[in-house]
Amino acid sequence: MTEVRVRFPPSPTGYLHIGGARTxxxxxxxxxxxxxxxxxxxxDTDAERSTRESIDGILDGLTWLGLxxxxxxxxxxxxxxxxxxxxxxxxxxxxxxKCFCTKEELDRKRQALxxxxxxxxYDGTCRELTPEQIAAKEQQGLPFVVRFKVPRQSxxxxxxxxxxxxxxxxxxxxxxxxIVRSNGKPLYLLCNVVDDIRDRISHVIRGQDHxxxxxxxxxxxxxxxxxxxxxxxxxxxxxxxxxxxxxxxHGEIVAVQFYRDHGFIPWALCNFLILLGxxxxxxxxxxxxxxxxxxxxLERIGKVNSVFNYRKDDPKFFTDPKAISINAxxxxxxxxxxxxxxxxxxFQAQGLWDDAYDQDRRDWYLxxxxxxxxxxxxxxxxxxxxxxxxxxxxxxxxxxxxxxxLKHPDLRTWLPMLAxxxxxxxxxxxxxxETAARELAAELxxxxxxxxxxxxxxxxxxxxxxxxxxxxxxxxxxxxxxRLKNIDGLYTTSEA
RNA sequence: GGCCCCAUCGUCUAGUGGUUAGGACGUCGGCCUCUCACGCCGGUAACACCGGUUCGAACCCGGUUGGGGUCACCA
Numbered sequence: 035m036t037e038v039r040v041r042f043p044p045s046p047t048g049y050l051h052i053g054g055a056r057t058x059x060x061x062x063x064x065x066x067x068x069x070x071x072x073x074x075x076x077x078d079t080d081a082e083r084s085t086r087e088s089i090d091g092i093l094d095g096l097t098w099l100g101l102x103x104x105x106x107x108x109x110x111x112x113x114x115x116x117x118x119x120x121x122x123x124x125x126x127x128x129x130x131x132k133c134f135c136t137k138e139e140l141d142r143k144r145q146a147l148x149x150x151x152x153x154x155x156y157d158g159t160c161r162e163l164t165p166e167q168i169a170a171k172e173q174q175g176l177p178f179v180v181r182f183k184v185p186r187q188s189x190x191x192x193x194x195x196x197x198x199x200x201x202x203x204x205x206x207x208x209x210x211x212x213i214v215r216s217n218g219k220p221l222y223l224l225c226n227v228v229d230d231i232r233d234r235i236s237h238v239i240r241g242q243d244h245x246x247x248x249x250x251x252x253x254x255x256x257x258x259x260x261x262x263x264x265x266x267x268x269x270x271x272x273x274x275x276x277x278x279x280x281x282x283x284h285g286e287i288v289a290v291q292f293y294r295d296h297g298f299i300p301w302a303l304c305n306f307l308i309l310l311g312x313x314x315x316x317x318x319x320x321x322x323x324x325x326x327x328x329x330x331x332l333e334r335i336g337k338v339n340s341v342f343n344y345r346k347d348d349p350k351f352f353t354d355p356k357a358i359s360i361n362a363x364x365x366x367x368x369x370x371x372x373x374x375x376x377x378x379x380x381f382q383a384q385g386l387w388d389d390a391y392d393q394d395r396r397d398w399y400l401x402x403x404x405x406x407x408x409x410x411x412x413x414x415x416x417x418x419x420x421x422x423x424x425x426x427x428x429x430x431x432x433x434x435x436x437x438x439x440l441k442h443p444d445l446r447t448w449l450p451m452l453a454x455x456x457x458x459x460x461x462x463x464x465x466x467x468e469t470a471a472r473e474l475a476a477e478l479x480x481x482x483x484x485x486x487x488x489x490x491x492x493x494x495x496x497x498x499x500x501x502x503x504x505x506x507x508x509x510x511x512x513x514x515x516x517r518l519k520n521i522d523g524l525y526t527t528s529e530a
Numbered sequence: 531g532g533c534c535c536c537a538u539c540g541u542c543u544a545g546u547g548g549u550u551a552g553g554a555c556g557u558c559g560g561c562c563u564c565u566c567a568c569g570c571c572g573g574u575a576a577c578a579c580c581g582g583u584u585c586g587a588a589c590c591c592g593g594u595u596g597g598g599g600u601c602a603c604c605a
Contacts, residue, residue: 079605137602153601203533212602221602223605242598243598244599245600269536272598306542309554313542316544319553338536338537339536340541340543343541351567355541356555357555360555471564487564497565497566
């Protein structure tokens with residue numbers, strides 16, 4: 035059995051989006067599964083649209099996702115000589131011909147065909163030019179493109195797709211496609227094949243949107259006398275309107291960068307993406323990297339396009355709810371030290387980081403993250419909803435303010451009273467604090483909940499959170515007392 | 531429009547001739563409780579349609595409808 039060699043060949047005309055990331059992931063998994071190689075190749079033959087920023091963005095995105103490659107990045111433009119040499123060979127062997135039709139002519143004909151409701155296809159004007167005619171046109175210095183000469187015979191081109199089965203297409207349905215531009219630059223269809231041959235690619239794993247390219251490329255492989263690789267066409271990822279997702283029409287919500295910026299855990303995003311069009315045949319949905327490599331197989335890639343169910347402007351779910359729930363799962367269960375690293379990055383960016391969290395406050399830092407992570411969904415939540423644990427400039431949210439504070443004006447005196455009792459305790463721990471709080475409630479003749487939830491609001495600004503007495507310990511006596519004494523501010527602000 | 535691909539809950543999906551059509555997310559209800567975008571329990575909800583084949587079809591075949599992709603001197 036020959037070595038498995040797969041490739042991910044993005045064109046650097048925008049940032050890495052989740053469709054591309056998913057393709058990269060599938061290729062990566064197959065390479066890792068089989069002990070093969072993943073080649074990264076930047077397809078930059080469209081010089082006008084390719085940018086350095088885009089290349090960096092794609093590389094960063096892959097790196098962030100944890101998808102490493104074994105060779106490359108190669109740049110397609112570095113192999114222009116190969117592409118042209120191949121075009122030459124095709125010309126020599128009679129598999130291609132020079133076409134002198136101008137763009138204007140072709141456009142005109144195309145319009146006419148369109149109007150007549152005919153197939154829009156090159157009519158083969160230059161296909162049968164005699165050597166003399168060609169020489170004459172070249173003598174005049176007329177520009178030309180190189181077209182592939184599709185066999186004009188009955189029958190079909192075919193290949194066996196690993197997910198879709200046998201795919202056939204009649205020669206008659208394929209026009210003589212252009213492989214070299216009039217400016218001498220080779221086109222995608224050719225470059226891609228030439229590069230895949232040179233890189234000895236064994237499996238081409240790509241989206242179903244390439245299917246019509248594939249039949250034409252099979253023709254090129256045959257004309258070039260090269261073995262045809264195994265083709266694996268994955269189903270596409272669509273939006274709710276069932277449109278193919280693209281950076282251009284969907285914007286940041288489909289950019290990998292967006293998920294990094296919104297507190298996604300890289301592998302959680304991979305875990306979500308792999309479930310779009312693939313499943314293990316068991317009911318397992320959460321996979322470690324090793325488990326997924328083990329479980330992955332081409333055979334279980336589905337045929338059906340899937341909908342990326344992001345909800346724009348939904349306050350609760352800023353993207354596909356399942357993606358968020360998978361991210362939350364990892365957030366809740368991953369080793370706390372690893373989470374500590376991820377949160378550290380965000381805290382540093384937010385100005386919330388304290389170097390002591392890596393030193394003598396490390397235990398406190400990690401145990402506090404562990405205490406509050408249970409109801410968070412992204413790593414961003416620690417700096418927002420969890421802010422009160424790490425800084426004093428946290429916000430008191432409106433809902434709990436109304437429900438737990440303003441509704442009970444007496445808290446204005448009760449909470450400072452509680453602060454005094456906390457101050458008077460010999461030891462301040464979960465037990466003693468709870469006893470003190472409940473005793474106060476009993477003496478005042480109010481439900482403990484009123485005191486406790488009032489405290490929660492003042493201390494964390496949040497409606498929900500961990501058990502109140504765990505919070506007290508995490509915050510520490512001094513901060514608790516400070517904040518409880520300052521409850522006055524809450525009433526004044528809202529009255530103003 | 532031509533060519534190609536596809537069709538199970540709202541979404542992601544399991545299912546390959548006999549299942550109460552399973553799971554996950556969402557949603558709804560209940561429980562827990564000091565709170566909940568925590569946890570636990572439960573409910574809701576799908577085989578596009580029409581013909582065949584068969585003792586028996588979500589599964590096999592044909593058609594219809596529907597959806598998607600692609601039709602560049604982009605990749």
